[in-house]
Structures are given as C-alpha cells and as structure tokens.
Amino acid sequence: MNYFYLLFVFPAIVSVHVGFIRFTQPVPDFLSSLSLKAQYDYKMILENETIPISTKSAEFKKWATTYNVPTQYTQYETQQNSTKVQMEKNVTQLISQLSVANSQITKIRENGSLSIEEQREAVNEL
Ligand SMILES: *[C@@H]1O[C@H](CO)[C@@H](O)[C@H](O)[C@H]1NC(C)=O
Ligand SMILES: *[C@@H]1O[C@H](CO)[C@@H](O)[C@H](O)[C@H]1NC(C)=O
Ligand SMILES: *[C@@H]1O[C@H](CO)[C@@H](O)[C@H](O)[C@H]1NC(C)=O
Ligand SMILES: *[C@@H]1O[C@H](CO)[C@@H](O)[C@H](O)[C@H]1NC(C)=O
Numbered sequence: 001m002n003y004f005y006l007l008f009v010f011p012a013i014v015s016v017h018v019g020f021i022r023f024t025q026p027v028p029d030f031l032s033s034l035s036l037k038a039q040y041d042y043k044m045i046l047e048n049e050t051i052p053i054s055t056k057s058a059e060f061k062k063w064a065t066t067y068n069v070p071t072q073y074t075q076y077e078t079q080q081n082s083t084k085v086q087m088e089k090n091v092t093q094l095i096s097q098l099s100v101a102n103s104q105i106t107k108i109r110e111n112g113s114l115s116i117e118e119q120r121e122a123v124n125e126l
Contacts, residue, residue, distance in 0.1 A: 028076040038067040101126055
C-alpha cells in the first residue's frame with residue numbers, strides 16, 4: 001500500500017546553523033549563547049554515530065556540566081523526551097487510521113454491486 005510512504009516523510013532533513021557551526025540535527029536554543037568550543041564539543045557528541053545512545057546521554061550531561069549549563073540541558077532533554085513520546089503516539093495513531101482506511105478501501109474495491117465510478121467516489125469520500 002502506498003499510504004505507508006507517508007510515514008517516511010516525517011523525519012524531514014534538517015540542517016541547523018549556530019554561528020559558524022553547521023549541525024545535521026536540531027540543537028537546543030541556548031547553544032548559540034555558548035562559546036565556539038562548547039558548540040564544537042556538543043557537535044562532536046551529537047554527530048558521533050559510534051557512541052551507544054545511553055552513553056551519549058551521559059556524555060551530553062558531562063558536556064553540560066563542563067560548560068555550566070546542567071539545568072538548561074536537563075530542561076531541553078525533558079522537552080525532547082516529551083516531544084518524542086508525543087510523536088510516537090502520533091505515529092501509532094496515524095498507522096491505526098491508515099489501517100482503518102485501508103480496510104474500508106478493500107471493502108469498497110471488493111463490493112461488486114458498485115460501478116467503477118461509484119467505487120472511485122466512495123474511495124474519495126473517505
Ligand atoms: C566517537 O566516539 C568514540 C567513542 O567515544 C571515539 O572513539 C571516536 O573517536 C568518536 N568519533 C568521532 C568522529 O569523534
Ligand atoms: C529522557 O529519556 C531517556 C531515555 O528514556 C532517559 O534516559 C532520560 O533520563 C530522560 N531525560 C529526562 C530529563 O527526563
Ligand atoms: C502530534 O499531533 C498533534 C495533533 O495533531 C500536533 O499538534 C503535534 O504537533 C504532534 N506532535 C508531534 C511531535 O508530532
Ligand atoms: C456495497 O455497496 C452498497 C452501496 O453503497 C451497499 O449498500 C452495500 O452494503 C455494500 N456491500 C458491502 C458488502 O459492503
């Protein structure tokens with residue numbers, strides 16, 4: 001079913017600039033008020049694809065302590081976490097809506113008492 005391609009539209013490609021440094025992922029707002037060194041160190045953790053996720057979180061906390069922004073960082077992480085939970089809920093809901101729509105479309109397609117035109121109209125009305 002080609003409805004599912006919709007799901008892949010979500011992780012939109014992002015590229016964020018903070019001063020001179022270019023990030024390939026979203027970054028906290030307060031990062032722009034920190035030194036270039038702090039921003040660079042943040043980027044090194046953020047874009048390192050070989051650090052396990054759980055270690056990464058600890059690395060960020062260490063980074064936040066080093067640059068004296070532990071409160072701001074925790075706040076950011078809390079916000080990120082709740083956005084993630086919300087997004088997972090949205091995706092779950094979307095999948096269930098697609099599944100319902102899919103079975104309704106199947107029912108219309110298999111309904112032999114409808115003409116092609118009536119089938120098309122019925123699908124469009126969904
Ligand atoms: C990523 O992290 C690992 C483990 O800390 C480190 O060995 C590696 O050099 C880092 N890679 C980059 C590109 O910084
Ligand atoms: C965010 O979620 C991660 C993974 O579940 C967890 O380890 C971390 O403690 C959470 N952070 C906050 C600030 O709630
Ligand atoms: C989840 O869906 C709600 C309602 O459609 C929307 O307002 C919110 O921005 C979405 N959140 C995420 C993280 O996608
Ligand atoms: C087929 O479509 C007709 C006209 O809309 C409807 O009355 C009938 O209940 C449908 N049959 C099935 C099996 O859905």
